[in-house]
Amino acid sequence: MDIQKIGVIGAGQMGNGIAHVMALAGYDVVLNDISQQALDAAVSAIQKNLTRQASKGKIDQTEVEAALGRISTTLTLADIGKTDLVIEAATERETVKQAIFEDLLPHLLPHTILTSNTSSISITRLASRTDRPERFMGFHFMNPVPVMQLVELIRGIATDEATFSACHAVVEKLGKTAASAEDFPAFIVNRILMPMINEAVYTLYEGVGSVKSIDESMKLGANHPMGPLELADFIGLDTCLAIMNVLHDGLADTKYRPCPLLTKYVEAGWLGRKTQRGFYDYRGETPVPTR
Numbered sequence: 001m002d003i004q005k006i007g008v009i010g011a012g013q014m015g016n017g018i019a020h021v022m023a024l025a026g027y028d029v030v031l032n033d034i035s036q037q038a039l040d041a042a043v044s045a046i047q048k049n050l051t052r053q054a055s056k057g058k059i060d061q062t063e064v065e066a067a068l069g070r071i072s073t074t075l076t077l078a079d080i081g082k083t084d085l086v087i088e089a090a091t092e093r094e095t096v097k098q099a100i101f102e103d104l105l106p107h108l109l110p111h112t113i114l115t116s117n118t119s120s121i122s123i124t125r126l127a128s129r130t131d132r133p134e135r136f137m138g139f140h141f142m143n144p145v146p147v148m149q150l151v152e153l154i155r156g157i158a159t160d161e162a163t164f165s166a167c168h169a170v171v172e173k174l175g176k177t178a179a180s181a182e183d184f185p186a187f188i189v190n191r192i193l194m195p196m197i198n199e200a201v202y203t204l205y206e207g208v209g210s211v212k213s214i215d216e217s218m219k220l221g222a223n224h225p226m227g228p229l230e231l232a233d234f235i236g237l238d239t240c241l242a243i244m245n246v247l248h249d250g251l252a253d254t255k256y257r258p259c260p261l262l263t264k265y266v267e268a269g270w271l272g273r274k275t276q277r278g279f280y281d282y283r284g285e286t287p288v289p290t291r
């Protein structure tokens, strides 16, 4: 199937990155959110990140203009319907995602493929609430999307081969690498990464180390590009907690118990970089640890 027009739902950090790479690869993109502010912020982030790539010589200025010209924005979910491929990248909450797909169904073309960028939620369960479980799958990008090479492709129980092949071809056109994962809680990357981040929060909670010593230890002692707490702030603490809850509920094993300190930060609204406060405070010139 030839994919030309792509709908992206949710214009947060992932939605803007997905729109960016799709437009740069030549796809027409319609980006939707419930907030005009989020759409405006997404377009300016895309502009800034494309310009950064141009200033490093990775793309030229005509590509920046062409990519921006391929992106339109809308507050109306129905405008996403007339596309070949939909990638849902709204908040990591199953009820939010289910409601989006239910509202979208009456506006879809018969051939439209539905996908979710979910970090953890069952693809099979999301698909079962739609009219096309065979044309539904997980399309999981990594953050920051323009930089990270991997895309996890997750088949639901009913996903057909034509759908998988069409999504695989899109990943290839982006110049990224696809990893195929089975549909179990949090798939591959987050099944491994998120318990490590949760353990780092326990290490902080139990007083084994400070924010600074934990992050420095993993950067200098294990060669991670970011410390686990810095990475948690980068991903979003709400998203990290949501993923741990999916692992805990879905696998029914206490080893996935979310750390109470992670819950406390989320309850405070300290969600990391996106709210300017998490394990670090980003309101000044340089990030300052909050513990």
Ligand SMILES: CC(=O)CC(=O)SCCNC(=O)CCNC(=O)[C@H](O)C(C)(C)COP(=O)(O)OP(=O)(O)OC[C@H]1O[C@@H](n2cnc3c(N)ncnc32)[C@H](O)[C@@H]1OP(=O)(O)O
Residues within 6 Å of the ligand: 049, 050, 052, 053, 056, 118, 119, 141, 142, 143, 144, 145, 146, 147, 148, 189, 190, 193, 225, 226, 231, 235, 239
């Ligand atoms: C939660 C989930 O469901 C799944 C996930 O995504 S888990 C999270 C996965 N992501 C990670 O683990 C990220 C770990 N961190 C890193 O890899 C690095 O710190 C990083 C790539 C984010 C930044 O790297 P850095 O060296 O510290 O910073 P910086 O030099 O500014 O950036 C590296 C390059 O990326 C580019 N870059 C960074 N962010 C960018 C963006 N949003 N758009 C375009 N380019 C970007 C920079 O321009 C730079 O390019 P050059 O190599 O040409 O100089």
Ligand SMILES: NC(=O)C1=CN([C@@H]2O[C@H](COP(=O)(O)OP(=O)(O)OC[C@H]3O[C@@H](n4cnc5c(N)ncnc54)[C@H](OP(=O)(O)O)[C@@H]3O)[C@@H](O)[C@H]2O)C=CC1
Residues within 6 Å of the ligand: 009, 010, 011, 012, 013, 014, 015, 032, 033, 034, 035, 038, 089, 090, 091, 092, 093, 096, 100, 117, 118, 119, 120, 140, 141, 142, 143, 234, 235, 236, 239, 274
């Ligand atoms: N952060 C990460 O590192 C990664 C996240 N993901 C996944 O990508 C998805 C998005 O995450 P991320 O971009 O970080 O989250 P953000 O919080 O940055 O963005 C989510 C966006 O979705 C919007 N939204 C909420 N409800 C709706 C709706 N009904 N219709 C349209 N838009 C809606 C939010 O609006 P508002 O702010 O107004 O609520 C917000 O703009 C999640 O499923 C997450 O698990 C996947 C890989 C990595």
